[in-house]
Amino acid sequence: MPLALLKAGFRSRSQVPPRELPATPELKKHYDVVIIGAGGHGLATAYHLAKTWNVRSIAVLDKGYLGGGNTARNTAIVRANYLTPEGVAFYKESMELFETLSEELDFNVMYTRKHHMTLAHTDASLRTMRWRAEVNKHLGVESELIDTQRVAELEPRLHVGRDARYPILGALHHPVGGTARHDAVAWGYAIRAAQLGVEIHQLTDVTGLVIEGNRVTQVLTRRGAVGCGQAVQAVAGATSAVARMAGLRLAIRTVPLQACVSQPVKPIINSVIVSGSLHCYIWQSQRGELVMGGAVDPYPLWSTRSTLEFKEGLMAHILELFPFLAEVRVMRQWAGMADMTPDFAPIMGKTPLDNYYIDAGWGTWGFKATPVCGKRMAECVATDRQPELLAPFRHDRFSRFDQVGEAGAASVGS
Known part of the structure; x- marks a missing residue:
């Protein structure tokens, strides 16, 4: 048994250190940004919105528990040796962010x-x-x-x-x-985001979206409806189902x-x-x-x-x-x-809805993209512009026949 764990067992209740992640609060009536998905990507986006862009009214919603989806179901490999120039540039930035992530979050992501x-x-x-x-x-x-x-x-x-x-x-x-500890990455982002005022709502299923005009005005959950200025979808597995709530049809299997x-x-x-x-x-x-x-x-x-x-x-x-x-x-x-996706590359950034953003289509390499997704999706939401690094992964590239073609570097994904 680790000595630290043994010491913790003999502490009095008054000596128990405060919990690093606050208890789930009550849902507010409105948030500036609602992020659907409390995996690595959603939490990293919330962290960068709060830290870099000073957006503090943020709710991260998840039907399960923090980092319990694909973030906890991958093999934690980090690399940038892709095939297309667009993919290499994207994963290069992510790998560089991983190098200093433990210092950035003051949390050992191993x-x-x-x-x-x-x-x-x-x-x-x-x-x-x-x-x-x-x-x-x-x-x-x-x-x-x-x-x-x-x-x-x-x-x-x-x-x-x-x-x-x-x-x-x-x-x-x-x-x-390299490799990193996947749950540590999720918890590191969650703890730091919570310290900046981000609310993380676990066990909060999203059941629908209210669309008025060309904007998402409310996110419906089993705990009630919340209004939003902007909404971000960062889920895996349920990507197509959540996108259908927004009226989007994605090229995803x-x-x-x-x-x-x-x-x-x-x-x-x-x-x-x-x-x-x-x-x-x-x-x-x-x-x-x-x-x-x-x-x-x-x-x-x-x-x-x-x-x-x-x-x-x-x-x-x-x-x-x-x-x-x-x-x-x-x-x-x-x-x-x-x-x-058909071209083995993600779908990221703006959508046909004015205030709805998507981070999806990760196939077999979503974990290694966590830091860069958080940084660039936050930029996209805060500025309402598609960052240059995310431009090749636009939602409408399939209708424009402008695919990225990353299948040659997926190795085990086909």
Whole structure:
């Protein structure tokens, strides 16, 4: 038992430190900004609205608990080695914000630098890795194409021999990738936002939106209706359902995305290792667990159940890379909700409604975008203009046939 926890157990009631997050207050009749979704993105947006733009009348609503949706159902990887210039610039800013996030929030989000390697098993994937490396370097993101020998030096336990069923021909090496503690990110933003006057209302289902003219004037909840000057949608899984309340039809297909962790073992893997051809990835947490995931399920479904089919398929591919893990046991398995767009890029910013903003379509990479989403969505709401960094991800790009085309860097998302 940690010594701090033992000391806390023997404290008198008068010595108990004050709770960092205040109790849920009563809903007010009106807020300047109502944010639907108390995950990482919604909380980060609220924090930046309060801190940077001095907007203090903010309510964050969630049907569940703080950070209990996709924020708690991901594998906590941070990277910027994408394919398109728009995607690379966006995730580069997010990764830079992650580097100093613990200091920014005065809350340890356990951000850790980790080498990130995307393996190439075919000549075609090798060409794609070279393409990504050049785009990354052009935009100031550290990435390079490395050969099999260098892959083996970085991960000596990886099966790189020619006798492998899927030989490794090289990899895209991204030495400045990392991982962070997902619940710590959500709690860090929540605590600091609450200190700035933001109200966080958990267990507050949004049941509808009142639209007058071309504006959302009220958000209806099971605890009553609240008026709003502006409204932000930052939910996952329920994205299409909430958007329909606003009369929006989104180019989104929602599918489960499963992952799992093993029992803790001694340190054996140094990097985040991804195989786009095998649709799997693996890294080792500070606690020794092997964090593993694969492709999204092939059918739309609004459920976070786990399946044996996923686990069997994933383990077959993981053992192609690390055959010696055959006797390691899986300890936990879960699923999140992946909102997939046709071009594998998010939908962000302004909508056809004058005061309704959206942060959606994150598919398999929403966690790593948390800091930049909070910063730029807050800018969008406060200025009522689409920030330049978010311009490629506009809501209407599909009707304009101006898609981003990030599927080539999603690796396990297709």
